[in-house]
Amino acid sequence: MTASSAPRVRIAEARAHIGQTVEIAGWLYNLRKSGKIVFPIVRDGSGIIQCVGAKADLGDEPFESLKRLTQESSLIVRGVLRADERAVGGVELDVHGFSIVQRVSEEAPYPITPKEHGIEFLMDHRHLWLRSLRQHAVLRVRHEVIRAVRDYFDSNGFTLVDTPVFTPAACEGTTTLFEVDYFDDEKAYLTQSGQLYNEATAMAFGKVYCFGPTFRAEKSKTRRHLTEFWMVEPEMAYATLDDVKQVAEEMVVFVVRRVLENRRADLAVLERDVARLEAVLPPFPKISYDEAVAILQSKGSTIEWGGDLGGGDETILSEMYDRPVMVDRYPSAVKAFYMQPDPERPEVALGVDVLAPEGYGEIIGGGQRVHDLALLEQRIAAHELPREAFEWYLDLRRYGTVPHGGFGMGIERCVSWICGLEHVRETIAFPRMLYRLRP
RNA sequence: UCCUCAGUAGCUCAAUGGUAGAGCAUUCGGCUGUUAACCGAAGGGUUGUAGGUUCGAGUCCUACCUGAGGAGCCA
Secondary structure (H helix, E strand, O other): OOOOOOOEOOHHHHHHHOOOEEEEEEEEEEEEEEOOEEEEEEEOOOOEEEEEEEHHHHOHHHHHHHHOOOOOOEEEEEEEEEEOOOOOOOEEEEEEEEEEEEOOOOOOOOOOOOOOOOHHHHHHOHHHHOOOHHHHHHHHHHHHHHHHHHHHHHOOOOEEOOOOOEEOOOOOOOOOOOEEEEOOOEEEEEOOOOHHHHHHHHHHHOEEEEEEEEEOOOOOOOOOOOOEEEEEEEEEEOOOHHHHHHHHHHHHHHHHHHHHHHOHHHHHHOOOOHHHHHOOOOOOOEEEHHHHHHHHHHOOOOOOOOOOOOHHHHHHHHOOOOOOEEEEOOEHHHOOOOEOEEOOEEEEEOEEEEEEOOOOEEEEEEEEEOOOHHHHHHHHHHOOOOHHHHHHHHHHHHOOOOOEEEEEEEHHHHHHHHHOOOOHHHHOOOOEEOOEOOO
């Protein structure tokens, strides 16, 4: 759509075109008026810009039309870009002409006004809420996190090998799965982890990662849970727990640095204290589960050795440090069947969780996998898992088995921490949660 | 599944058991530098639903519905 021969410019690039006549295609974000002058604020997806329209320049009829334009009406404005310290972005556009693409009816005005709204209302209007500055900032940080994660693995010898979403059985047996009909009388389940398949591709490619949606039918109703979320899962052949910890640390440091480099303006919109992110440097503090339990007990937690860390326990630990903390060697009994026992202490597993600071808690879970055939068969039996379903997985231990390991990072939890949000629901365009499937 | 809290105008909220209100949004009027602009006026309500207590219920009681926060479980 063209309103004139003036070049189309995105607001994010407006500074480079000061003094030129340009056109901007977007939507009316807000409009202030003062008699014979109006200040339409236009957004185009890349930013917002204050425009200035004077009655004397536009003529009576166009001026009145612009003055009465409703919020979120789509329009194309053309005029001259001018540096002006009074404007929010430092650049203003003097409107010489405009065309309205669609005028939003005043009988049914845009529901999200530039005022406060409750979370229920905003979630019900998520499809429109995405237009707001704050949501833009969060989702741009998400984009940067995903790009950084991919760049990290792509430039460190990992091959992207994505794993299936439809799976025949549970990866871990314990958590709840979404069940779907798979043709004739067969049931399939939506994946809750690509890890088992990652172990197969790691034996084929050495270092791999998968990145995709993950589904958990747990009836969790907290600020850190979604039923559909995105997870990146690297897996490495010939890797030990220490290798896993090192890669996790490097990746987190890399991701945070990239967000600080490229998305500072968005962090400013979110009023994120960037000093907290600048502190995310190696080495991360590393403690054992034993030490974690002792620390928690000394701080009043009721945790006993042998139990898993509760949400409150994670919060206590993550608030103790200025950077993510790694907790390793959990009791084998509370961990998945594929976790490699510590050869020196079989009662603990060679697993590690990474807890983000400021109370955000677990963003990464991983560790070293059982690579011995007999031990894996024994663990499958002990967990009462259907052996037949794991024959292909056991094959990986029959044909050139090696120590290996990896981890999974929840993208939304990571973005929530980096953005300093109260809840993971804002870190994905259309969150799926217990009791929320729409829009 | 369990525990706690909430539901009043389009939105955010107020209203000792006694006439249902304000700000924003919308409409009309005013203003040539506004920054969630401002000033004046107007319209806008089956107080989540169904019962109950009471002379009288937005307010008290019961059930249900919806949502939020948390627990368990997890990334």
